Amino acid sequence: MDVEGEALVCIDCGRVHKPGPGVLVCEKCNGLLEVSYPKSVFGNVSFNGTGVWRYSSLLPKVDRIITLNEGNTPLVKAENLGRKIGLRNLYVKFEGANPTGSFKDRGMTVGVSIALKFGQKSVACASTGNTSASMAAYAARAGLKSFVFLPDGYVAAGKLLQAIAHGATIVKVRGNFDDALRILLSHSAELGVYVLNSVNPYRIEGQKTTAFEIWEGLGKTPEFVVYPVGNAANISSGWKGFIELKEAGLANSLPKMVGVQAEGAAPIVKAFLEGRGEIEPVEKPETVATAIRIGRPLSWKKALRAIRDSKGTAVTVSDEEILRAQVELARTEGIFAEPAGAASIAGVLKLSREGYFKGDDTVVAVVTGHGLKDPEVKIMPYAELVIQPDENPVEALRKLL
Ligand code: AN7
Numbered sequence: 001m002d003v004e005g006e007a008l009v010c011i012d013c014g015r016v017h018k019p020g021p022g023v024l025v026c027e028k029c030n031g032l033l034e035v036s037y038p039k040s041v042f043g044n045v046s047f048n049g050t051g052v053w054r055y056s057s058l059l060p061k062v063d064r065i066i067t068l069n070e071g072n073t074p075l076v077k078a079e080n081l082g083r084k085i086g087l088r089n090l091y092v093k094f095e096g097a098n099p100t101g102s103f104k105d106r107g108m109t110v111g112v113s114i115a116l117k118f119g120q121k122s123v124a125c126a127s128t129g130n131t132s133a134s135m136a137a138y139a140a141r142a143g144l145k146s147f148v149f150l151p152d153g154y155v156a157a158g159k160l161l162q163a164i165a166h167g168a169t170i171v172k173v174r175g176n177f178d179d180a181l182r183i184l185l186s187h188s189a190e191l192g193v194y195v196l197n198s199v200n201p202y203r204i205e206g207q208k209t210t211a212f213e214i215w216e217g218l219g220k221t222p223e224f225v226v227y228p229v230g231n232a233a234n235i236s237s238g239w240k241g242f243i244e245l246k247e248a249g250l251a252n253s254l255p256k257m258v259g260v261q262a263e264g265a266a267p268i269v270k271a272f273l274e275g276r277g278e279i280e281p282v283e284k285p286e287t288v289a290t291a292i293r294i295g296r297p298l299s300w301k302k303a304l305r306a307i308r309d310s311k312g313t314a315v316t317v318s319d320e321e322i323l324r325a326q327v328e329l330a331r332t333e334g335i336f337a338e339p340a341g342a343a344s345i346a347g348v349l350k351l352s353r354e355g356y357f358k359g360d361d362t363v364v365a366v367v368t369g370h371g372l373k374d375p376e377v378k379i380m381p382y383a384e385l386v387i388q389p390d391e392n393p394v395e396a397l398r399k400l401l
Helices: 050-059 077-084 104-117 131-142 157-165 175-192 202-206 211-217 233-247 267-274 300-309 320-335 339-353 394-400
Strands: 007-010 032-036 075-077 087-095 122-126 145-151 171-175 224-228 256-263 312-318 360-366
Touching: 050 104, 050 211, 075 175, 075 211, 077 087, 077 157, 077 320, 087 202, 087 211, 087 320, 104 202, 122 175, 131 157, 145 175, 145 224, 145 300, 145 339, 157 171, 171 175, 202 211, 202 233, 211 233, 224 233, 224 339, 233 256, 233 300, 256 267, 256 300, 256 339, 267 300, 267 312, 300 320, 312 320, 312 339, 320 339, 339 360
Parallel strands: 087 360, 122 145, 145 171, 224 256, 224 360, 256 312
Antiparallel strands: 007 032, 075 087
């Protein structure tokens, strides 16, 4: 379908909406909306500069860009880890290197710039942590008030500290993320806040730039891109990005999209493996990877489509596999991910054990958040020696080797 100017199109019924501050879901059927561009846009794509706004010819138009120079994150060849598991072309896209330490910054630079365009004075989100940290930072820069709804006791210390540091009003919900989101969405109009959860179609436009950077960084489309999945917006936005590259005549193939969820919070993997059209929400999601401790993923339908249309797959990993992958990545490649960020690596390890990849496939694992976010997580055995100031440590250290 062609549209005039940028339009918000319902992914379920196709209804076209004129953009505006009050338009979040389909007015007719409540479906999620997607930003659609006129076909002419894809004939005129050019990339200039660096970071998310390098791709502005494929992003929504804004009046004033609120940016922390997000994006342009390292695409690192993981030769040591790859060798161990028989993958000659394994790459890590390290999103923890974004300004607030997660991929959310890509979305927030667009979402907060749009909030300003719509004349909003305050923004809000429900969050397992990273969205709130990122939104608070960009809102501060834009001079907007921010409200964050957090599952009390289940947000990693670093993320909560970030939201506080940037001046957000913290609403602690005595429930899980799904409760926090439900409460926010049912009161956002009354509160007069602009919602920047991934239900907001503009935010995930920013997130699709990960796909653009992967394609440019490799000089081609990889065979596989592996994402940790919580609310399922990131994997969906990545798929939209790869499709747009193809539509613009830049890429000539599409990758297979692979979604990884924690065993205790895996409604999308379950629906995929059982070949069902709908997910069955998990009422009490549990995982050490609190960022993806989500039982009712907002973008489940988009994600199932991305995985199915791309002929990819979905896999669950246990908490133990997540923590092992976190250490493995840190100790073989020097990349420190928070547990949810390492879930993609855990998925790659599991799938390669099962013989899913060929040795020369190009596999990109998106590592979504920085390890410093979550200092309480119990990581690993390590070598330690305690000595007195006048003690020679050499003999004892030799014994430790
Ligand atoms: C490190 O911050 O949902 O599948 O509220 O922080 O797009 O939800 C975070 C999600 C993966 C999952 N990795 O991405 C939030 C939130 C990290 C994350 C995900 C999150 P989606």
